[in-house]
Amino acid sequence: MSETGNGRKNWTRVVAAVGLVFLAVAGGIVLANANKVINKTEKKDEETPLISIGFSQVGAESEWRTGNSISIKTTFSQKRGYDLIFKDAQQQQEQQIKAIRGFIQQDVNYIVLAPVVETGWDTVLKEAKKAKIPVIIADRQVKVKDDSLYTTWVGADFYQEGQKACSWMEQYAERNKKKTLNIVHIMGTEGATAQIGRTKALEEAAKKNGWNILEQQTGAFTQAKSHEVMEEYLKKYKDIDMVYCENDSEALGAINAIEQAGKKVGTDGIQIISFDATREGLAEVQNGKIAVDVECNPDFGKKIEKIIKQLEYKRDVNKEYYIGDKIYTQNKSISTIEIEKAKWSVTVVTDKIVKERVY
Known part of the structure; x- marks a missing residue:
């Protein structure tokens, strides 16, 4: 083989060797930089505790x-x-x-x-x-x-929530030409802020409008206890117009007790007033079993x-x-709630509203 051929071979080997060295160095630099980024991230995490x-x-x-x-x-x-x-x-x-x-x-x-x-x-x-x-x-x-x-x-402003419900009740009584309302009251846990505010609103409205609060007992914000209380009310009173429940769990308990007693719930029976506007509560508004449900956003x-x-x-x-809230009903027969010149529009419950409710 000629000296020129040998020279070309040697030159090729040199180029290959240099290339390998370059790749090794470049790889090392990349790896070093990657380690720096990781170290910085770890350091940042250490500097920002939960x-x-x-x-x-x-x-x-x-x-x-x-x-x-x-x-x-x-x-x-x-x-x-x-x-x-x-x-x-x-x-x-x-x-x-x-x-x-x-x-x-x-x-x-x-x-x-x-x-x-x-x-x-x-x-x-x-x-x-x-x-x-x-x-x-x-x-x-x-x-x-x-x-x-x-x-x-x-x-939430629990007292104002109660006022909103009572404003609806006032308009209902006026529209249906009822001089008075016979109301049984299922209170929440006694001493809780929600119970105090919602109860105060009802008692003030009853005094102002001449409504009869037949009896008040706690349902402890639970469905089971409220079912028991409603059963007792039904045995005692034959002329109940409305049940003022202080949350949806109590309303569901009252509805079950009324229906099990063979009585009707809704426009042609006993009206249910409720609070919270949970998915189950709103479904019963849509079904016409809860007359008005004042939201309490959780x-x-x-x-x-x-x-x-x-x-x-x-x-x-x-x-x-x-926290803001809305007022839900089945229809717009009563479309606006007014308290001391402040006004709120009533929201009609739809399938979409019920479906999108996460609680």
Whole structure:
């Protein structure tokens, strides 16, 4: 073979060797850069710890409460940057106080309390304040001597909800030329903010319009207890016009009891007034069994998250935040609700509304 041929072979080998060296170096640089990115990401994760939140839920007594719990759990997930400690108190204040003390021991960043009743919180909230943990009250309110024991409250205007229902009742009585209404009242858990507000509205409207509240008993916001109460009412009273229930679970219990007694529910029978506007409740509005259902929106998660973000940035927050609601009926026979010159349009329940309701 000629010297030229040997030279070409040697040159080819040199080029190949250089190429391999280049690829090795380039690969090393890429790998090094990739490791830097990974290290930076890990470092960033280490520098941004999860925000810890202790949530004391009153229980799971209704579909509304289930929807409220879902809203909290969905909003404060680990993927969204939170470490949520969720405690179900099963309607017991002692369990809620125990949970709050546990949150304090775990040194959470925030405590959210959905209280079973309004009173009896001063001592444990003082402990939270001493530990410098902000407390957000959700849904029902608390009555404390020092309102600096909690940071803010998020919930509905239960008294106004009751006023809306009573405004519908007033118009119903007027349209049907009824001089009075005979009403049996199934109250919520006594001492709960929703019960206090909705009961107050009914009692004021009854006094103003000359309605007869035949009897008042608690249904504890549950279907089973309300079924029992309604059975008792039906045995005692033969001329009931309306049942004022303080949530949909109570309304469902009352409806079952009335129908099992062989009586009619709806426009040609006993009228049911309700609150919350859950999927089951709205379905019964559409069926004509619930006359009016005043919504109480359980989707508190996003509102509470906004408050927490404001607190994280050391910004001031309001002492109260109200969640909006609607008024649902089967038809537009009564289309507008008016309270002290403020007006709300009534929403007719459709298949779409029922289907899209997540709680």
